[in-house]
Amino acid sequence: MAFFALPLVGLVRLASWSTLLTDLGSPEALDALRLSLICSLGATVLSVALGLPLAWTLARVSFPGKGFVRALVLLPLVLPPVVGGVALLAAFSRRGLIGGPLFDATSDGGLLAWLPGGPMQFTFSTTGVILAETFVALPFFVITVEAALRSMDQRYEDVAATLGAGRWLTFRRVTVPLVLPSLVAGAVLAWARALGEFGATITFAGNIAGRTQTLPLGVYLLLESRPEVAVALSLVLLAVSLTVIVALRDRWLERA
């Protein structure tokens, strides 16, 4: 226990408590806080939107290659984040598999040039941060919700079917309320993972103050120039992590 407590105690001791609020109020800190909030919430929403149908399909439908699909979805869980960033570059950069054609199509003279907003580029943009964070956070949501869907009593869904409810109505009114606690837990886990993401973000979205410099990137770069601000931001992340753990303790630590 000392192994885990001592670094945290050390961090709290390192903090400059008298200047904490001014440090957190500095422009780099505020930018990083704002960006982290927006991007992590965006990544969570995207993870839920994409993850829920994915989890339902993996839990309820059997199809050939299902094991392979599940392995692919869970890959970012074990992949080193920087490697994830390199993979995202290979797919979504201006010369990437999908990013390349998209960029060319939305540039002048391309098929989709009529779309507003100019050439579509994911790298070095806030959208890119959300993309990178979703990539790493989605598996956490899927794994939580799929487990809940598998372990819930499916007879409720069968009963709803016999009473004449269609698939969508059953899903909305029966399934989701039954797995709602796990849905929330999965979303919170995905959010926490997205908030702490560093490697994929800096590799794919770069490190642009005010646009892609999230909290972890800010801490890393401020460590040399303004260490007291870096420590203040670290404390914010620490407080958030503790809140997540306390909020989820019933679900993860005490539930059978």
Place this chain on the structure above:
Amino acid sequence: MGSRNRLVHPVRLVLAALALTALGAACGTSTGTTAAPSASATAVGPTDASAPRGPTGAVTGSITVSAAASLTEPFTSIGEGFRAANPDVEVTFTFDSSGTLARQILAGAPSDVFAAADEASMATLTGEDLIAGSPAVFARNQLTIVVKQGNPANITGLADLASAGTISLCGSQVPCGRYADQVLAAADVAIPADSITRGQNVKATLAAVADGDADAGIVYVTDVTGDKVEAVAIPDADNAVATYPIGVLTNSADRSTAEAFVAFVLGPQGRATLEAGGFLPPG
């Protein structure tokens, strides 16, 4: 049932952990106060008679060298040359931004030699009396604009960077970032803040142009190699000159081998390797 069945009493476990930590801290501080070895503490000459020599006169020992990221290629070659001249010696390299390395050394990272890309990073260590004697400048370098192979964005000079899209620079506390900011300020080129992506060291900065979507960047002349990138020169009048100092750390566990390595870097073979890599002589 009850405390008899527990393998380890919890209070004793906490006390043991605290004792181990205190012991570790005590060990850490005590090595810093050992007396200086017999090797001279002033500038190192080409031959160091006090290094432990094997039967053939070669140096033995094991050292860690912390060097700026831009020194990756030349120092790896110099390491091979040093090992060829002294077969029983072991040299381990750590390459990263000079600021990161200095911070690690200040926090107690075990290292024997520090080679930085600017005087300021070395000064953070000399200010804490962590460098034995005076550091020696062993090379100089200059900056260049780096673009993708074929120069698709048609960049001809510093002025073009203000409107060329995303520009990759080193972090402002990394030496190449400091130099780049100086060069841009002196040339009166203002790149919009939301177009600048800051890399944690010069190799990451280069990678953003080579493998990523950055349109251009500013790195050292010596970093532009390979077929993914090409250089657009910065005129000498606008350019900055980076000076690279090297020094032996006072907390080095093998001071004499460290000094032998520094002597090798300053000697003819080291100089030749650095010049072959594009570095300027210390002059």
